[in-house]
Amino acid sequence: MVVTRFAPSPNGPLHLGHAYSAIVAHDLARASGGLFLLRIEDIDGARSRPELAEEFREDLAWLGLSWEEVPAQSSRVDEYEVAAATLAAMGLLYPCKCTRAEIAAAATRTGPDGPVYPCTCKADLPRPDEAVAWRLDVAAAMARCGPLTWHDELAGEQQARPDLAGDVVLVRKDAETPASYHLAVTLDDAADGITLVTRGADLFAATHIHRLLQELLGLTVPRWHHHALLLDEEGRKLAKRRNSPSLADRRMAGEDGAALAQQLRMGQMPGGITLSQSLDIAP
Template sequence: MIRTRFAPSPNGPLHLGHAYAALCAHDLARARGGAFLLRIEDIDGERSRPEFVAEILADLAWLGLGWDGEVAFQSARLDRYAEAGERLKAMDLLYPCVCTRAEIAAAARAMGPDGPVYPGTCRGRPVDPRGAAWRLDTARAMALAGPLAWIDERAGAQVATPGIFGDVVLLRKDLPASYHLAATLDDAADGVTLVTRGMDLFAASHVHRLLQALLGLPVPVWHHHGLLVEADGRKLAKRRGSPSLADRRRAGEDGPALATALRAGRFPAGISLASA
């Protein structure tokens, strides 16, 4: 049975982009007789707020979206992330790194999907692991895993090329795990068979496919949908104060009618759907 999920972070109010993403995951599951799950990605202790969790639940209910089973919380899975990190260390695939973002930007020789590609400064040199981040030695990991492929429902068959990110951080200095590690482990734990998310995360799936191979996790199919963008082409974002669903809800707007409009591609003035 197909299983999809919507996995917001409770670090601010949801906006129309979140609504569109939730609708994509929900509708794909319902159209195929599957399950739609809700996961709260709340391991950022500095930014996650309980009040935003309540708002997320209220916003989804207002849109007319129901989920299956109990709501999952990343904060209940910290042991799982630590265990996976130790497994990768035991495989000699992680190394500690103390480089700052400024140092990486100054030394980088290439740009990747997330910005400057880490040049491997700490790889192979003595580093005090206390207070360090832990990076994946991507070349070593790919040599161990061998050629890997994955499927996107819209883009078709893909060959995994995680090297475009360089040696990504999997265990952060300030958080229990990076998005790459936590999301990959969570989707496996939740039995997600179809990973739906925006096209801005398409490249991340190359890394996630590698992690699945290294950790012996099941391989889902992906579905990367378009993004809602503003008139200047920038995607909607909490940090820029994109209008929230909560504000629309409290103003008395009809949630199911908004959901119907988004499904039909009718967006508010100044907002459009971009495929990449």
């Protein structure tokens, strides 16, 4: 049975890109008689706004989708801490005091998410009183696991290349945000029994790290489906930070949500929005 999920963060309203992603996950599950789950990813510190979770539910119902809801991330902090402690006990985490500006200035190469961390703190350990993040020693982790593969429904079999992203942060400096996206989403998907991870092609490269974490922590390995992205008039993906028009505004204006969902399924994008023609999966 296919189990998919839609996992929004309540740090801003949903837009058409979210609608498309939710519809893809919903329809793939329903086509197989499977389950479509909703998970609220609410550990983004002060940016998380609890009232938006109810707005998300109203948006999904307005689109004509049905779902089962699983526990929000905020209920799983203990699980993240246990996993981080497990990795630390394996000798695979190290502390890092570097800021983003310092990393950008010192980086010698760029990865999928920008400047790759140059492992500064491996040679210059932070003082005990300094606030630190905890990074995964990717080279040591890969040596421990050996070659890994994963499967994308659109792109096919992939060789895992977590080294492309470098030593990513798994535990953040900010105590209000207890785990990074990489650690939290990997644990959540395993806990929720997700068999097909559906998400945008912009997260394709993150899957290399997630596959490594699954192997290290003995988690089940799903399949992935990285769908194309909705782009604005300037060819940029829709994003909360760019104030892309919200689903709530469309809903409040009386637009027919079910009709909009059907348009998105058919690739009929409204208002100058286009669907990306490439998954942009090359490293």
